[in-house]
Amino acid sequence: MFFELTYQVRVTDMIEGHKWYQTFLKKAPDFIPHDGFAEWEVVPGCWLQVAEGTPSSGSGPLRLAVKDLEAEKLWLVRELQVEDFEVFSREEVPVKWCTFSDPWGNRIGLFEYIDKKEESKRIDTILGKVEI
Known part of the structure; x- marks a missing residue:
């Protein structure tokens, strides 16, 4: 049985990515465990991760x-x-x-x-x- 969901997107510039997603989601990240990574709980049990890296084409x-x-x-x-x-x-x-x-x-x-x-x-x- 599934009980949570996490979805990750990648950005080439984490500083700009953090700002963009913070504005988009209208709140600060809920979890920043290390540089190059931030995570927002969008709704209870559903998380959006923003990670520094190469975006996936076509996803x-x-x-x-x-x-x-x-x-x-x-x-x-x-x-x-x-x-x-x-x-x-x-x-x-x-x-x-x-x-x-x-x-x-x-x-x-x-x-x-x-x-x-x-x-x-x-x-x-x-x-x-x-x-x-």
Whole structure:
């Protein structure tokens, strides 16, 4: 049985990578065990590691849920100078989503539940308010 998740991206400049991801995640890292490495707990039990090194070509995207995809898109373009990107949706898919890249080419995606009742149920489950 799995109970936690860790996803790692690599950046060629750790100082800039640390700053970019701290701004993107809107908080300081939760764990910095040594130079060239920082880790954020994005949601309980789900960690994003940023390590100094060569980014992996074609990997990802790491996809994160948000409550307001359009607002996040505007913030990313304005605050982090992310190149403008398209938001997608399909009638048979319960979310709308997008994909963009960090300055090192790591692909990141966001998604938003269209059904806000489903979104609330997912949040309650993640926070342990509802048994799985």
